[in-house]
Each structure stands twice: as structure tokens, then as C-alpha cells.
Amino acid sequence: MYELFSDLGAWLVGGEQWTGPEGIGHRLLEHLQYSLLATVIAAAIALPIGLLIGHTGRGAFLAINLSSFGRALPTVGLVVLVFLIGGLSMVPVYVALVVLAVPAIVTNTYAGMSAVDPEVRDAARGQGMRGRQVLWQVELPLALPLIMTGLRLSLIQVVSTATVAAYVSFGGLGRYVFDGLAQRDLVQVLGGAVLVALVAVALDLLLAAVQRAVVPRGLKERSAASRTA
Structure with missing residues (x-):
């Protein structure tokens, strides 16, 4: 086991492993391109749908169930299916x-939109705000912590699954x-x-930093309290 990890360390830090079109640097950029x-x-696609059904309360059952169906689809099987239909390209x-x-x-x-207090919406309308103003100036800022969490979860899933390319x-x-x-090269498999x-951990930490920067402290505390409750 020690020898395996020693070989893995040597593989990861080897200079020849980071250069050329087959090197880690090039493969890393490809992976980031696919994922991002x-x-x-x-x-x-998803943000407008989530905002719309959260704001209007209509179509929630259909949208959530379609989303769950998409999550249940086998990724490799979907790639192969689209590959057979669309041919050799990155589209699948x-x-x-x-x-x-x-x-x-x-x-x-x-x-996040559903968690907005109805009294807050009513108060905004009582001040003369119209539907779009309530959405962009009240509901969206309050829903932002959960929206950012959804983006982080999706990005981690995509980074982990982009290996199917x-x-x-x-x-x-x-x-x-x-x-x-x-090639039955265990070191290379473990290295990948x-x-x-x-990469998944680094991007998650980056998005967490972005979330801390864009979400006001009061909203973060309120979101944490809501999750605890």
C-alpha cells in the first residue's frame, strides 16, 4: 500500500506528467471547460424555471418531478444514447x-423562493411594488442562499461526472x-x-467564497436558522 501511494505521489508531481497535450495541465483545462x-x-435553463414556479406557485409538481426524473437517468447510458443519435461530438x-x-x-x-415569508411579499406589494419588483428586489435576494447552494451542488456533481467525456x-x-x-495501470486510475x-473541492470552496461575498450576513443567519428549524 505504501508503495502504491508513493508511486501515486511521484505520478502527480512528475514534471513530464504536466506537459504536452496528454499532460495534467491540458486535461485539467479540458475538464474545467466541460464542467463550467x-x-x-x-x-x-433551471434558474428561470425555479424562479417562475417559486414566484407564481404554478407548475411546481411537474417541474420538480421532471427534475427528479432527470436526476435518476443513468449518465453514461444517456451519453451513449445521444452519441448514437447525434454522432461523434461533445454534444452527448x-x-x-x-x-x-x-x-x-x-x-x-x-x-428558496418558497421559503420567503408571505408577509414579506404582502408588505412589498403594500408599498406599491409590482410582480417583477417583488421578484427581483425581495424574493430573489432572500432566496439567494439556497440558490447558491443549488449551484454548488450541481457544479460538484458535474465535475465528478465529466469523466464520462x-x-x-x-x-x-x-x-x-x-x-x-x-492499461491496468492502477496508479494512473487513482491519479485521475x-x-x-x-478540482471538485477547489471549485466548491471557490463558490462558497463567492456565496459569502454576495449573500448578506443577515440572510445567511436566517437561512441557517431556517434549515435548523
Whole structure:
């Protein structure tokens, strides 16, 4: 076991492992591209849905159940299916990652909007605010802690699952996992898995810092109290 971890450490810090088109640096950039683009696309789809159903209270049952259905789909199976239909491209990978990321964003956005005190909405309307003003100036700021949590969960899931790009002969850190399995190279497999885990943790910490910066302290305390209750 000691020898395995020693070889893993040497593999991770080896200079030759970080250079060239097969190096960790290039694979890391590919992985970040897949993950961030898929999460941005998912957010562009899911945030409006979550905000709409949370603001109006309509379509919640259908939207949440469709999101849960998307979460239950096997990612690799979806990649292969879209791959067979659409041919050799990154489209199947992005479709699978977006489908994976949407549920958490929709669910948390809706939960955040639903958690807004109805009396706060009524008070805003009583001051003459219209529907859009209530949404953007009252409901959205109050729902922001849970919305950010949904984005963090989705990003972590996408980063962890973006290894499927290598399954259909594309790049990313999953290349080390699949190539290592094909070559029976346990060190390479573990190296790929460790790198994916480190990227997921680093991005989560980054988004946590962004959340602390954009969410007022009072809202964070209120959100924590609500979760405790």
C-alpha cells in the first residue's frame, strides 16, 4: 500500500506528467471547460424555471418531478444514447451533464423562493411594488442562499461526472481513469480520481467564497436558522 501511494505521489508531481497535450495541465483545462460550460447552460435553463414556479406557485409538481426524473437517468447510458443519435461530438457529454445539473438548481431555487415569508411579499406589494419588483428586489435576494447552494451542488456533481467525456474518446481528467483501466495501470486510475476530487473541492470552496461575498450576513443567519428549524 505504501508503495502504491508513493508511486501515486511521484505520478502527480512528475514534471513530464504536466506537459504536452496528454499532460495534467491540458486535461485539467479540458475538464474545467466541460464542467463550467455545462453548469452555466444548466443554470440558464433551471434558474428561470425555479424562479417562475417559486414566484407564481404554478407548475411546481411537474417541474420538480421532471427534475427528479432527470436526476435518476443513468449518465453514461444517456451519453451513449445521444452519441448514437447525434454522432461523434461533445454534444452527448454536454446533454448528459446539463440534465444532471438541472435538478439541484431547480429544486433549490424553488425551495428558496418558497421559503420567503408571505408577509414579506404582502408588505412589498403594500408599498406599491409590482410582480417583477417583488421578484427581483425581495424574493430573489432572500432566496439567494439556497440558490447558491443549488449551484454548488450541481457544479460538484458535474465535475465528478465529466469523466464520462473520456468514455466517448474525448479529453478531461477522466482520460486517466479510462486509459488507466484499459492499461491496468492502477496508479494512473487513482491519479485521475484524486485530481477530479481535488478540482471538485477547489471549485466548491471557490463558490462558497463567492456565496459569502454576495449573500448578506443577515440572510445567511436566517437561512441557517431556517434549515435548523
